[in-house]
Amino acid sequence: MKKAEIIAVGTEILMGQITNSNATFLSRELAELGIYVYFHTVVGDNPKRLEEVIRIAESRSDLLIFTGGLGPTDDDLTKQILAHYLKKELVTDQGHLDKITDYFAVSGRKMTDNNKLQALVIKDSTVLKNDFGFAAGMMFTENGKNYILLPGPPSEMKPMFKTYTKPLLAASMNGDSIHLESRILHFFGIGESKLAYDLSDLIEKQSNPTIATYASDNEVEIRLTASAKTKSEAERLLDEVEKEIKLRDGEFIYGYGDESLADVVVKKLLTNKLTIAAAESLTAGAFQAELGAHAGVSEVFKGGMVTYQTSIKQAILGVSREVIERDGVVSAACAKEMAEKIREKCESQIGISFTGVAGPDSLEGHAAGTVYIGLSVEGFPTETYLFRFGRDRNHNRARSVKQGFQLINQFIDEKWQNT
């Protein structure tokens, strides 16, 4: 089993100006390949300390991945110091140099000698293409250790790793005949510990596919990675485990891959040509803002209202005085009217509403975290849902928005697509 170390080079990380999120990304990617990361190290743009870090890493790790220090300035020293330490030569990669030269020719900007430095690579490296910048990446083996050098900006580093580095690493790990296949399952509405508990037997006996869980923002994600002789065999192994997982907690899966819950819902709205409008109180527009993040959503997203004060719920949206006086604004009756009225006013097929107590204080005798969501769909009876979240204002608001997307997701899957 390979022992990996991820070395970030950059004084800006040590000053706290940026966070070493590259190490997080690479750690996940390497875990998928079955490579264990034993150390993360961050060192500044200092030749002596960088060389010392290389010496230590070489003594304890088999795979050294560097990020940063490949730029055009005098501070950028990673390949120079590493070449010096390993007594290797730096040579110009002509393909890369041509690319840089072309860019400056086309853009009419002046190319400096420093820019040429970015096409220098350690001799006998496999050059890793940079589709989003000038710094060439590289990968080579020396004294039985593997070295990979990647640029620092995540927008350059991530695609260089995914597109050009990972396949080479997978091949070197497993021999060319082994195929690695990953699948990401997204869950909403179940906690990480409950999911891990439900799948504990699978997780304990895991080897191929590997199973890793990650929690974030009220969601859990499971990454499955299978290795096999062929892609279809790897897919078959993934299918098998996925089936097992679905038997236990399938109802909480909303999607696959890089898709967020909102991505999945927007896609379903577009596919089904279902128009939508929203009336938001405690979420104050956050649900609609999330819809608006998707280019092309204007085909189905009409708009809506933020009925923050009670007077706006009445005067602009048209919630009845009777409901407000009898049930209050934190009520199923209010959520129901809000969803129905916004649907009517915006002439949409779906109307969704959010009303409740964001917190931290209680309101009208309801505890912080009490949230009603109303869902009114043309041709269906209006449904309302009560949730009891916690005391944290912004958690309650974010959770409500996600919950809203999940209700629409379930509605489309369970009711709309059966009509």
Add this chain to the structure above:
Amino acid sequence: MKKAEIIAVGTEILMGQITNSNATFLSRELAELGIYVYFHTVVGDNPKRLEEVIRIAESRSDLLIFTGGLGPTDDDLTKQILAHYLKKELVTDQGHLDKITDYFAVSGRKMTDNNKLQALVIKDSTVLKNDFGFAAGMMFTENGKNYILLPGPPSEMKPMFKTYTKPLLAASMNGDSIHLESRILHFFGIGESKLAYDLSDLIEKQSNPTIATYASDNEVEIRLTASAKTKSEAERLLDEVEKEIKLRDGEFIYGYGDESLADVVVKKLLTNKLTIAAAESLTAGAFQAELGAHAGVSEVFKGGMVTYQTSIKQAILGVSREVIERDGVVSAACAKEMAEKIREKCESQIGISFTGVAGPDSLEGHAAGTVYIGLSVEGFPTETYLFRFGRDRNHNRARSVKQGFQLINQFIDEKWQNT
């Protein structure tokens, strides 16, 4: 000058499950104290590798700050391994143990032997209180090296550092008679490089106060830190530099300390009892959602609309057919009517509107990033503002929201408060 190393202990970081944001926080805090951080290291919950990391850090650094590994489980090993390495004893801190015992007594939960472990500290340490958890922190000196152990969860670590650790560190750095004072200035509307250029002479000759710039989310922040014999002398040094900075780029400063631009604006709205409503197109509710993040904003925030489709702008908000046909929805005239209509409908003193092209594609012949913001205030002529941002959809939307807050901020400062 002290050389510091931040050591995070936790396999979950090496697996990519969480990012080492603790190191970012601590690096910034140490920079304020004038302590240089030379290395970040992450190591897993493994006794042998942890001990090796301690040995390396002890050989190259003067101040070793550990985060993580102070929890109650068998994986939590930081203080045990460090005590073993330094041949020091672990002793129970009675005050901490009493606190844990009390908690379990009050909550009726059963206390285990593992919980008692969290009150163990390295002998002769200064114990650092944990106001948000059970793990005791500690600080001690051995063989001329300073050791600080902090818990891993940021919600426990940050307050423990700020409240209990930083003052001790400042005193040990400077002698008790030296007072350290920091001030954070927030800028909007100027880039980090332009700001650094304008202040380059100040930044180059900096020593006391120190000047550090940080860029994030369309904003720049400057941290000034002065050391002096007294608090008032430190404040005087800060005032002097701040005055110099203000002479050059004062117009871009919106606030101080931990306050965001929205915080500043909400506070001014509340102080001036100025009510507000919004009509949003490309931002789709994001401006209102940001207002809604502030508890207590309902006193001044009435609500508003998300007029995403043109039909909603006309039918619900009441933008005139003439404007839409003549000028289109991406126009100053449309922004003006949107701001005025939403103010009328919601009976607020301020009406703000956002209309434009989020991107990535152009719309009605306008390039992506073309944004009009309208500001209508009771008793003032309505103003509209045109911005030309880039092609990135979500950057354009976020930038528009911030720009909206800045326009209101400037309006209150320059016009409202002079009435």
